[in-house]
C-alpha cells in the first residue's frame with residue numbers, strides 16, 4: 099500500500115551559517131521512503147538525549163524540545179527516527195559547530211525523516227528538534243492524562259513503542275543511552291521522572307522548571323514522567339546503597355499507600371540478595387495511576403494502577419495485598435532484569451517478562467511462604483499450556499515481522515511459559531547453580547543489551563547440554579505430552595517415558611515433535627524416597643529406577659510439578675498415586691495432577707466421566723488450592739456443551755453434593771476467627787454453589803447481601819464484595835441494575851467502582867444488557883472505567 103498522507107514540510111532554520119535553506123524541487127515527487135519495522139542500524143545511533151517538555155494537566159497538547167547527540171557511522175542525507183502524533187516545528191543539525199537546515203519528512207505513523215542538502219559524513223553531530231505532541235484522554239499510551247477527584251494528572255507509558263509519541267527518538271530497546279529530562283510545569287504542581295531533581299527554578303509566569311539528573315543508559319521505553327498535584331509518602335530506605343523509596347499518589351490518597359510503603363523495602367532487599375547486585379538506580383518512586391490497568395517497570399519510577407497499589411486500610415482485601423506484593427516483586431525484579439540488562443530486540447521479550455514473573459514467584463515465596471504463591475504461579479503455567487496446546491500457538495522466541503507482533507508478544511506464552519521454563523531448568527540444574535548463572539549474566543551485560551543466546555550461555559556455564567535443551571522449548575511452539583509407564587521385570591525396574599506434542603481432540607496438528615525435556619521423578623527407595631532426573635531427548639526412553647528396592651509402590655513422574663509438560667500415566671500408576679487420598683503427593687504435585695487430568699479430558703486420553711469421579715477425592719482435601727483446582731475439572735461444563743439440557747439438574751446436584759457442605763460450613767459472613775485460607779476459599783466455593791450449581795438458597799442470600807452492601811459498605815466483608823455483587827447481578831432485575839448503576843456513579847473507591855461496572859455487564863436479561871452496553875458509548879463514566887462492563891458482558 100502507498101502512504102497517501104505523507105507530506106514534506108519546510109523547516110525553519112533558527113541560525114544557519116548557510117543562510118536561508120533552499121528546498122530541491124525533486125523531493126516533492128521523489129521523497130525517500132521510510133524504513134520498514136526497524137531503523138537502519140548501520141547508519142547512525144544516539145549517544146545521549148536532552149529533552150525539555152512543557153506538560154500541563156487538562157491540556158490536550160504538550161510542547162517539547164529535544165537535542166540528540168548522534169554518531170554517524172557512514173555518510174547519509176536522510177536521518178530517520180521514530181515519531182508518532184508529533185507536529186515538528188523546526189529542526190537543525192549541528193556538525194562541527196556549524197548548524198545545518200533539516201527538512202522534515204512527515205510520515206503518518208511511526209517515522210519522521212530529517213533530510214539534509216548534503217550528506218552528513220561519519221562522526222558526531224547533534225540534532226535539535228522543537229515539536230508539539232498529544233496528551234491522550236482516551237488511552238494510556240505515550241503521554242496521557244487521568245482525572246482523580248476533579249484534578250487532572252499527567253502520566254506516561256512508553257512500552258512497547260509509545261516513546262515515539264513523546265519525542266522523536268530511536269524507539270527500539272537496543273538503543274540504550276543516557277537521557278537528561280527537564281520539565282516545565284505549573285509552579286503549584288509537582289513532577290517526577292526516572293532520576294532525582296537537580297534544580298528547580300521559578301520562571302515567574304506561574305510556571306517552574308525542574309531539571310532532572312542524567313539517567314544511566316536507558317532504552318526509550320523505560321523513560322517516564324508524572325505531573326500534577328502529587329503527594330509523596332516516604333517508605334524509608336532499602337538495599338546496600340540505602341536507596342530512598344517513596345509512594346507517589348494523587349492528592350488525598352496518602353493513607354491508602356500504607357501497605358505498599360510497608361512492603362516495598364523488604365521486596366527490594368530480597369531481590370538484592372538474590373541478584374548479588376545493589377539496586378541499580380539512585381532512587382525508587384512507585385506511582386499510583388488512577389484507572390490504570392497494569393504496572394510498568396520504568397527505571398526508578400515504577401507505575402501501578404491505583405487499585406493495585408492503593409487501598410483504604412479498612413476496605414483492603416487479602417487478594418489485593420497478595421496481588422500487590424506479587425506485581426511489585428515483578429516490576430522491581432525488572433530493575434535488574436530488563437532495565438539494568440535489556441533485551442536486545444522484542445523477539446526476546448520473554449527474557450524480561452518470563453524472568454520477572456519467575457522472580458516475583460520466588461520473592462513472594464521467600465517473603466510470605468504461607469501464601470503458597472508457587473501454586474498461583476503453577477496455575478499460570480497450566481494456563482499457558484492450554485494456549486500452547488493449540489495448533490496455532492506461537493514460539494516463545496517468535497520472529498517480529500510487524501509492530502502488531504511486538505504487541506502480541508506480551509502474552510501468556512511470554513510471561514507464564516517463559517517463567518515455567520526458567521522454573522523447570524532451575525529445578526533440573528539446582529537452584530544455586532542456576533542463581534550463579536543468572537548473576538554471571540547480569541554482571542557481564544549490566545547497562546547493556548543481551549539476547550536469549552547470551553543468557554543461555556551465561557546460565558549454563560560449562561554444562562553444554564543446558565542451552566540446546568532450553569532452546570528446544572524457546573524455538574518451537576507447543577507443550578509436550580509425556581507418558582510414563584512402570585516396567586518391573588525380574589530384577590530391573592524401569593520407567594518407560596515417551597513424548598509427543600499435546601493437542602486437543604480434533605486438532606489437525608502433527609504430534610510428531612521432539613524436545614529435550616528435563617524429566618524428574620520421585621519414588622520410594624527403601625524406607626525413604628528418592629528423586630532422579632533425565633533429559634528425555636528422544637521419542638521414548640526407559641529410565642532405570644536405580645534406587646528402587648523391587649517394584650516401587652508409586653512413581654510421581656513430574657517431581658515437584660516443575661516440568662513444563664502434560665503427563666499421562668499408563669497402567670496402574672495413576673491409581674497407585676491416588677490411593678489414601680493421594681497422600682504421597684505434595685501440594686504442587688496434586689494441583690498439577692488435577693490440571694493434567696482436566697487437560698487430558700480435552701484430548702480424549704481420559705474420559706470426562708472418569709475425571710469427574712476423581713474430583714471428590716480432591717474436593718475433600720484440606721488445602722484450599724487443591725479444592726479450588728478441582729473446579730477446573732467440573733465447573734463450566736454446560737458452557738462447553740458437555741452436559742445435555744435434560745441432565746443439567748443432575749449436574750447441578752453433583753456440584754451441590756461436592757461443595758454444598760463446605761459452602762454451608764463456611765457461611766456467607768466472615769468471622770474474626772477466620773484464617774486467611776478460609777477468607778480466600780469462601781468466595782470461590784460460594785461462587786460455584788450460587789453460579790454453577792444455581793443453588794436457590796445461595797442466590798437469594800447474595801441478593802440480600804448485595805442490597806445490604808449498597809445501603810452500607812460495612813455490611814459485607816471486603817473479600818466477599820466481588821462474588822456477592824457479581825452473583826446478585828447474574829440473577830438480578832432492573833431495580834438492582836439501576837441501584838448498582840447509581841452507586842457506580844457516586845462510588846469514590848476505584849476498586850469497588852470497577853466491580854460495580856463489571857457487574858452491570860453480568861445481568862442476564864437482554865433488555866438490561868442492551869442498556870448496560872449503551873453506557874460504554876456515553877460519557878457517563880470515563881471510558882477507561884466503563885470498559886469493565888464489556889469484561890462482564892457475555
Ligand SMILES: [Zn+2]
Nearest residue numbers: 428432451454
Ligand atoms: Zn513485566
